[in-house]
Amino acid sequence: MINDTTATTVQNPQTDAPASMPADDIADAQDLADVLATSFRLFARGVADRRSAFRTVTVATVGADAAPRIRTMVLRRFDAAARCLMLHTDLRSGKLTDIAHTPRVAVHVYDARAKLQIRLSAKAQMHAGDAVARAAWLASAPSSRANYAISPAPGSEVIEPPQAPVPDEAGYTNFAVIAVTFDTLEWLYLHHSGHRRARFSWADGNALHSTWLVP
Ligand SMILES: Cc1cc2nc3c(=O)[nH]c(=O)nc-3n(C[C@H](O)[C@H](O)[C@H](O)COP(=O)(O)O)c2cc1C
Numbered sequence: 001m002i003n004d005t006t007a008t009t010v011q012n013p014q015t016d017a018p019a020s021m022p023a024d025d026i027a028d029a030q031d032l033a034d035v036l037a038t039s040f041r042l043f044a045r046g047v048a049d050r051r052s053a054f055r056t057v058t059v060a061t062v063g064a065d066a067a068p069r070i071r072t073m074v075l076r077r078f079d080a081a082a083r084c085l086m087l088h089t090d091l092r093s094g095k096l097t098d099i100a101h102t103p104r105v106a107v108h109v110y111d112a113r114a115k116l117q118i119r120l121s122a123k124a125q126m127h128a129g130d131a132v133a134r135a136a137w138l139a140s141a142p143s144s145r146a147n148y149a150i151s152p153a154p155g156s157e158v159i160e161p162p163q164a165p166v167p168d169e170a171g172y173t174n175f176a177v178i179a180v181t182f183d184t185l186e187w188l189y190l191h192h193s194g195h196r197r198a199r200f201s202w203a204d205g206n207a208l209h210s211t212w213l214v215p
Contacts, residue, residue: 053111061098092153122182142167
């Protein structure tokens with residue numbers, strides 16, 4: 001949930017980024033392979049550095065009524081090899097109702113300092129009560145776990161704002177991990193000497209197709 005104190009891990013150490021990545025590094029990306037590697041490093045950095053713009057991502061789902069819904073979520077883990085973002089949420093939340101109906105989701109990040117937008121097209125899978133959820137729960141800080149003990153369910157109408165929940169192991173029954181595996185990454189870099197845009201897509205067999213696009 002919203003609390004940002006959860007311990008987070010980076011699955012692939014090769015994608016670990018330095019504490020800060022100047023915008024110049026992005027401008028310096030010479031070719032499509034560089035652009036992709038830099039993009040992956042930015043997601044890895046989002047997990048490790050709470051000041052990074054990639055610390056939070058905007059996730060769009062489609063409801064059963066076909067209406068799009070978007071919300072901010074904390075990026076908890078990034079597995080570069082699997083092209084997977086791990087997010088935490090409440091099992092009772094509306095976004096999981098959407099994902100159960102339509103697993104396709106979109107993810108958006110805009111890093112204003114780097115003048116960079118990344119958009120992902122992805123498929124979401126929910127984990128609750130399994131090994132993935134348990135490991136994520138055990139890695140979470142008590143203050144983060146407390147969010148899941150809130151009652152009634154998130155989104156319920158109430159007469160007044162409820163008391164802040166206290167850490168409670170019972171919250172685990174409401175805890176879920178959303179694994180977001182992307183098959184398309186679109187990159188847009190704004191630059192005074194000419195904007196640059198690129199798309200990376202992975203076919204079913206994981207074959208990568210990379211191309212520049214007209215910005
Ligand atoms: C900075 C920020 C970080 C947030 N992080 C999360 C998060 O990691 N998980 C989550 O479920 N909601 C998070 N939220 C709340 C969501 O944006 C959203 O309001 C809530 O999850 C309900 O969404 P839903 O009704 O679409 O399920 C965050 C909100 C903000 C402003």
